[in-house]
Amino acid sequence: MKAAFYHRYGDSDVLQYGDIERPAPGPGEVLVRVAGTSFNPVDAGIRGGYLSDVFPITFPHVPGIDVAGTIAELGAGVSGWQVGDAVVGLLPMIARGAAAEYVVAPAEALAAAPESVPLADAAALPTVALTAWQALFEVAGMTAGQTILINGAGGAVGGYAVQLAKQAGAVVTATAKVAAAERLRGYGADHLIGYLDYTATPVADGAPFDVVLNLIGTTVEETEALAGLVAGGGHYVGTMTSGPETPRRGLRSQRVFVRSDAAQLADLVGRVDAGQLTIDVADRRPLAEIAAVHADADAGRLPGKTILTPA
Numbered sequence: 001m002k003a004a005f006y007h008r009y010g011d012s013d014v015l016q017y018g019d020i021e022r023p024a025p026g027p028g029e030v031l032v033r034v035a036g037t038s039f040n041p042v043d044a045g046i047r048g049g050y051l052s053d054v055f056p057i058t059f060p061h062v063p064g065i066d067v068a069g070t071i072a073e074l075g076a077g078v079s080g081w082q083v084g085d086a087v088v089g090l091l092p093m094i095a096r097g098a099a100a101e102y103v104v105a106p107a108e109a110l111a112a113a114p115e116s117v118p119l120a121d122a123a124a125l126p127t128v129a130l131t132a133w134q135a136l137f138e139v140a141g142m143t144a145g146q147t148i149l150i151n152g153a154g155g156a157v158g159g160y161a162v163q164l165a166k167q168a169g170a171v172v173t174a175t176a177k178v179a180a181a182e183r184l185r186g187y188g189a190d191h192l193i194g195y196l197d198y199t200a201t202p203v204a205d206g207a208p209f210d211v212v213l214n215l216i217g218t219t220v221e222e223t224e225a226l227a228g229l230v231a232g233g234g235h236y237v238g239t240m241t242s243g244p245e246t247p248r249r250g251l252r253s254q255r256v257f258v259r260s261d262a263a264q265l266a267d268l269v270g271r272v273d274a275g276q277l278t279i280d281v282a283d284r285r286p287l288a289e290i291a292a293v294h295a296d297a298d299a300g301r302l303p304g305k306t307i308l309t310p311a
Helices: 041-047 119-124 126-139 156-167 178-187 220-227 262-273 287-298
Strands: 002-005 016-019 029-038 066-074 086-090 102-106 110-112 147-151 171-175 191-193 209-214 230-238 252-255 283-286 306-309
Touching: 002 287, 016 287, 029 119, 041 287, 066 102, 066 119, 066 126, 086 119, 086 126, 086 262, 110 262, 119 306, 126 156, 126 209, 126 230, 126 262, 147 156, 156 171, 156 178, 178 191, 209 220, 220 230, 283 287, 287 306
Parallel strands: 147 171, 147 209, 171 191, 209 230, 230 252, 283 306
Antiparallel strands: 002 016, 029 066, 029 102, 029 306, 066 086, 086 110
């Protein structure tokens, strides 16, 4: 089968596209014929070796932690799924990924794919939507009537966070670049402001916030200023940056690391099919162009959530 893979850590040019052996599912696993995977920043972090202590991989490694496709084969002991079922899932970080024509997936990690979007586009859902859900509701315990500042809302996680927070009844303030403003207004953001310069005096209408969700990398000073916008007893939640080094009394601070959860993913799929959650895909590229996608991401040129599809 065709796949993308690399034999060593390095820049995007370590990625190759060629033939490797098709995997076979073991007990509790299924073989998925891949319709699409998506690029996530963690893919580049693993490829570059920056996360080798956290996510040790074996070479050759196939990237792609998001998968959307159809079940082609069932492993021993799998129940509840049939060959031909359309599925979506977040794969284990250290396993061989979905940047291939076929991938083995734990059956327990999969949910039925949404029916209202092209199957390949469903690969834009698992990692980023689960990150948003877990940050908002597991970590921050977001409830109706609360206020939230989502810093860096223009990205993929931010788009889902705005939608989910608004549906939960929160008052949502979002920071983003101008290009994302119209989309975020459509998602229900109550207030939109440009990226704040936290090296100067922070100004944010609506502060203090019950929750500050920081989705971009920030300096120590910027992180401290963001945390200063949190109301007493409120939450600072980061995806790329942990909380302040010396949190003030009463501040609850945590960095979120996404985990696979099929039940949560099924709920998100249901929201997509009910028209309550929009999957935004910025670009679709052939899997053979994966090295160029990684290079664009490394250079900050990726336009947004990018889907990679096998030939």
